[in-house]
Amino acid sequence: MNFLIKLDDNIWISDGDAVSWYGMAYTTRMTIVKLKDGKLWVHSPGKIIEEMIDEIKSLGQVSYLVSPNKIHHLFINDWINVFPNAISYSSPGLREKRKDISFDKDLSDAPEQEWEAEIDQVIFKGSSAMEEVVFFHKTSRVLILTDLIENFHPNHFSGYKKVIAKLTGIVSPNGKTPLDWRASFIFGKSEARKSLAKIISWKPNKIVISHGECIYSNATEFLLKSFKWVGLKKTD
Ligand SMILES: [Fe+2]
Numbered sequence: 001m002n003f004l005i006k007l008d009d010n011i012w013i014s015d016g017d018a019v020s021w022y023g024m025a026y027t028t029r030m031t032i033v034k035l036k037d038g039k040l041w042v043h044s045p046g047k048i049i050e051e052m053i054d055e056i057k058s059l060g061q062v063s064y065l066v067s068p069n070k071i072h073h074l075f076i077n078d079w080i081n082v083f084p085n086a087i088s089y090s091s092p093g094l095r096e097k098r099k100d101i102s103f104d105k106d107l108s109d110a111p112e113q114e115w116e117a118e119i120d121q122v123i124f125k126g127s128s129a130m131e132e133v134v135f136f137h138k139t140s141r142v143l144i145l146t147d148l149i150e151n152f153h154p155n156h157f158s159g160y161k162k163v164i165a166k167l168t169g170i171v172s173p174n175g176k177t178p179l180d181w182r183a184s185f186i187f188g189k190s191e192a193r194k195s196l197a198k199i200i201s202w203k204p205n206k207i208v209i210s211h212g213e214c215i216y217s218n219a220t221e222f223l224l225k226s227f228k229w230v231g232l233k234k235t236d
Pocket residue numbers: 071072146147210211
């Protein structure tokens with residue numbers, strides 16, 4: 001069985017089982033980039049499955065374990081156990097939240113030296129609740145988001161959960177930042193606009209997200225529509 005789906009040269013995704021998020025079944029997705037030196041960069045590492053790990057090892061050496069935001073941390077310790085020599089990176093606020101995880105480094109608002117030639121990054125600012133670190137794989141022009149856009153298939157949820165999903169704005173093709181998180185940007189919209197402007201300046205052609213359907217065409221148009229709530233102006 002193939003656990004990895006190749007998106008482009010040196011970038012793969014792997015879809016995982018759902019985890020429960022306030023009772024909602026959230027399917028998960030991790031992203032793997034192979035750097036020119038053969039080292040693997042793993043974004044939002046998912047539940048460990050032995051066959052999947054074998055497949056990953058056949059690509060290269062797992063070297064960097066990246067938690068993109070403070071609610072994506074469930075499996076990091078398992079990965080550190082399997083790959084003790086990999087460097088682990090905390091997202092803003094996670095080191096304080098998960099004191100049991102010994103992160104090696106903290107992600108910042110600029111790409112880490114280890115991958116700056118191939119992957120750019122920015123912290124999406126403006127929320128009083130959570131900051132997500134956003135990544136861009138330069139050669140494939142794939143933008144890697146986590147929860148900033150959630151985009152579930154219209155039939156993914158049923159019953160009252162379907163209603164909640166629609167109300168919170170996380171249903172395809174109109175997926176966006178979930179309503180409760182959007183609300184926490186009330187005093188930070190201008191910061192959010194700056195972050196979004198940076199992301200748009202990368203001119204991504206695909207968007208990988210952690211929950212729901214990825215965006216494989218018209219990525220910039222999708223971003224502008226999805227992030228209308230930050231009020232991006234032409235001058236930003
Ligand atoms: Fe998430």
